[in-house]
Amino acid sequence: MSFSSRGVKQVLLSVEQSEGVGAKVRRSIGRQELRNFDPFLMLDEFRAGRPAGFPDHPHRGFETVTYILPTSKGSFEHEDFCGHRGTIGPGDLQWMTAGRGILHSEMPLSDEISHGLQLWINLSAKDKMCPPEYQELRSEDVPKITKDGVTAIIIAGESLGTVSKIYTRTPTNYIHFIMEPNSRIEQRVPSEWAAFAYTVEGKVKFSAGNFIDAHSTVTFNPGGDGIIAETGDEPGNFVLISGKPIGEPVVQHGPFVMSTQKEIIEAINDYSQAKNGFENAQTWESEIAKKLNQG
Numbered sequence: 001m002s003f004s005s006r007g008v009k010q011v012l013l014s015v016e017q018s019e020g021v022g023a024k025v026r027r028s029i030g031r032q033e034l035r036n037f038d039p040f041l042m043l044d045e046f047r048a049g050r051p052a053g054f055p056d057h058p059h060r061g062f063e064t065v066t067y068i069l070p071t072s073k074g075s076f077e078h079e080d081f082c083g084h085r086g087t088i089g090p091g092d093l094q095w096m097t098a099g100r101g102i103l104h105s106e107m108p109l110s111d112e113i114s115h116g117l118q119l120w121i122n123l124s125a126k127d128k129m130c131p132p133e134y135q136e137l138r139s140e141d142v143p144k145i146t147k148d149g150v151t152a153i154i155i156a157g158e159s160l161g162t163v164s165k166i167y168t169r170t171p172t173n174y175i176h177f178i179m180e181p182n183s184r185i186e187q188r189v190p191s192e193w194a195a196f197a198y199t200v201e202g203k204v205k206f207s208a209g210n211f212i213d214a215h216s217t218v219t220f221n222p223g224g225d226g227i228i229a230e231t232g233d234e235p236g237n238f239v240l241i242s243g244k245p246i247g248e249p250v251v252q253h254g255p256f257v258m259s260t261q262k263e264i265i266e267a268i269n270d271y272s273q274a275k276n277g278f279e280n281a282q283t284w285e286s287e288i289a290k291k292l293n294q295g
Helices: 261-273 287-294
Strands: 008-013 016-019 023-027 040-048 054-059 062-068 076-080 085-088 093-097 102-108 114-122 133-137 144-147 150-156 172-179 184-188 194-202 204-206 216-220 226-230 236-243 251-253 256-258
Touching (some): 040 236, 054 287, 194 204, 194 226, 204 236, 226 236
Antiparallel strands (some): 008 216, 040 114, 194 236, 251 256
8 A cells, every 4th residue: 555645844954052051952843933833832952961951940831741862871850849850861751741830940960961852732721721740751661663774762652553651632643763774664644733853863854855964843744644754874863743733822921831811921920929730839949959059
């Protein structure tokens, strides 16, 4: 049976910029040309080692997916105002539903560079005020399968007959493909879903187009059976992310993403007044922030 591949719509190279405190990021979704790629709000490729990082900050109305690349030298420490604390190391995954409110910090454990990706996924209006929740998987628990020179690391959704353990409120597929030279993969994507790829290393071509350099975002036209990716004489790896559009208004004010301006004002007031999900916001400080302030 023939496989109908989506065509490439747009290719954009991401340039490194500063974010947080001294961290370096390459922004994919979320830059001016790719605002609100429904249902996705942002994708950053980040590199950070102490003392850089992302100190105490709030979120409301969406989910964050933090994936430390398997080749990363460093790890991240996460801590929030609900008492949740842990580390995210090479190959590990944290799927955080901020829902009605989270105040947290994300900081490297050492001066070794942590290299990873963080994706922001919007929530529908009915889910924006749900209780905060975490789904966390160590590298050995993230499903992986290798076939014909291609390894698929299945963060969410399904690939090569293997299904992720992650529950997605907003239906999402998120696959990291690591490809040997001269390999090829066909990945099915529902025809009505939004889909994009972000190239991490090497060169990859999609839908029989040109080879695309690392740190590039590739968006695809709708329709077809899915995406075809190929490598040439060198290896390459990329993430392919697709999701069902929500089709609702998006109003964003920094770390708050809601459906109306009124809800944004409510989020700002709730955070500043420590209520409606932000009850501990005025009294909590991460252990890392305490150490930095003492130092």
